[in-house]
Amino acid sequence: MKKQLKVLTLCAMLFALWAFAEAQQPKKVPLVGYLSANAPATDAIRAKAVRQALSESGYVEGQNIAIEYRYADGKLDRLPELVAELIRLKVDVIIAAGGDTVILPAKQATKTIPIVMTGSGSDPVKAGFVESLARPGGNVTGITSFSTELGGKRFELFKEAIPKASRVAVIYDPAAPGSAREVKEDLPFVARAFGFTVQPWEVRSSDALGKVFTAMNKERADGLYLRSGGPGLRADSEKRIIDFTLKRQLPSMYTNRRAVDVGGLMYYGADVLDNNRRVAYYVDRILKGAKPAELPIEQPTKFEFIINLKTAKQIGVSIPPEVLARATRLIK
Numbered sequence: 001m002k003k004q005l006k007v008l009t010l011c012a013m014l015f016a017l018w019a020f021a022e023a024q025q026p027k028k029v030p031l032v033g034y035l036s037a038n039a040p041a042t043d044a045i046r047a048k049a050v051r052q053a054l055s056e057s058g059y060v061e062g063q064n065i066a067i068e069y070r071y072a073d074g075k076l077d078r079l080p081e082l083v084a085e086l087i088r089l090k091v092d093v094i095i096a097a098g099g100d101t102v103i104l105p106a107k108q109a110t111k112t113i114p115i116v117m118t119g120s121g122s123d124p125v126k127a128g129f130v131e132s133l134a135r136p137g138g139n140v141t142g143i144t145s146f147s148t149e150l151g152g153k154r155f156e157l158f159k160e161a162i163p164k165a166s167r168v169a170v171i172y173d174p175a176a177p178g179s180a181r182e183v184k185e186d187l188p189f190v191a192r193a194f195g196f197t198v199q200p201w202e203v204r205s206s207d208a209l210g211k212v213f214t215a216m217n218k219e220r221a222d223g224l225y226l227r228s229g230g231p232g233l234r235a236d237s238e239k240r241i242i243d244f245t246l247k248r249q250l251p252s253m254y255t256n257r258r259a260v261d262v263g264g265l266m267y268y269g270a271d272v273l274d275n276n277r278r279v280a281y282y283v284d285r286i287l288k289g290a291k292p293a294e295l296p297i298e299q300p301t302k303f304e305f306i307i308n309l310k311t312a313k314q315i316g317v318s319i320p321p322e323v324l325a326r327a328t329r330l331i332k
Contacts, residue, residue, distance in 0.1 A: 030059075030287045032067045033086035033113075035106060036097040039073045042235045045258070046097055046118065049273050053280030074234040076101050083109040093286050095279060096142070099229055100178060103129055107140055114292040116282045117142030119275035122178035124297060133297040141292040142282050145270035145300050151182060152190035154253050154268045157305060158223060159194040161266060161323045162251045165222035169199045171212065171241060173230025183227060203232040206240070213244050221250065226264075228256035239263075249315040260308045260331060265317070270300035271328075304328045 034050070036043045047069070051061060059065040068089055070082035083106050086094055093114045096102045099121030106115050107129060117124065117140065124130045124144050131137035133144070158165065170187060174180040183200050191198045199221055201212045224245055228238065238256065242263040245252045252265045260267045278298060285295060308331040312319055324330065 033091035033094040049276035053277040079105040115140045119143035119145040141295040169221035170225045172227035173232035176230030206237045224252040267306045271302035
């Protein structure tokens with residue numbers, strides 16, 4: 001009996017020592033890779049929204065989660081190198097903070113590390129990133145905003161805001177995935193439904209903008225539609241385009257939300273901040289063991305229609321009251 005008690009006591013002591021040792025072992029802090037095609041300043045709003053949402057889910061950067069940020073500063077050819085750096089760091093998940101131009105190099109670089117989309121870019125099924133929205137089937141999941149599919153709604157709102165407009169210049173970079181197809185095939189079709197003629201202008205680099213502006217002056221468009229994306233239409237190019245519209249008093253519609261904050265007239269698209277908050281949901285699920293192949297891709301449920309009234313006044317445009325009433329935000 002005494003021998004049995006000694007054995008039991010020894011086992012209890014060993015178990016206690018093992019439990020103590022386990023408690024002293026530092027827990028592995030999850031490592032998240034954040035990959036963006038933009039510069040840190042340009043991407044700041046999105047990154048902040050993701051961090052805030054992660055915090056609301058219980059993840060505090062520097063405490064129980066670590067994030068490695070990699071920014072391409074608009075140089076898309078750097079993205080494969082930046083993805084490789086994140087892979088070498090053995091990140092647990094990669095947040096693809098951007099559209100197809102960011103998702104594609106990430107997917108090409110790894111078939112095992114989960115990749116979370118933030119809602120930019122084209123249809124992920126058509127782009128070949130996933131098998132279906134309900135069951136992605138690979139290592140990519142997240143949010144899709146179908147930005148390239150919203151052209152019809154943007155033209156509808158443009159027509160309601162500027163009823164007399166008939167010729168719309170469309171500036172785009174054909175190097176951006178989905179842009180060429182949208183501008184050459186989709187937009188002309190939907191534009192005709194609203195009585196518009198599309199004037200497409202390719203911009204492959206910021207150096208080409210001067211010639212495009214000169215040609216546009218001759219064509220005398222009634223409005224401008226900027227299809228963001230691609231190396232030729234970085235934030236600096238976007239600002240030059242906005243300045244051109246202000247000088248020419250040209251009404252404009254943008255696919256990039258930040259454009260209206262720096263002088264663009266109108267933006268319509270998915271609620272960017274809401275999308276970025278949902279990114280944290282996917283990161284949390286994946287870190288807790290969920291497989292991206294089985295996490296359905298979400299489509300946006302909230303959309304924004306933003307009008308810059310200061311710009312409207314500057315270019316001498318009077319937006320009809322019924323259109324102003326539909327706006328989710330007015331910049332005054």
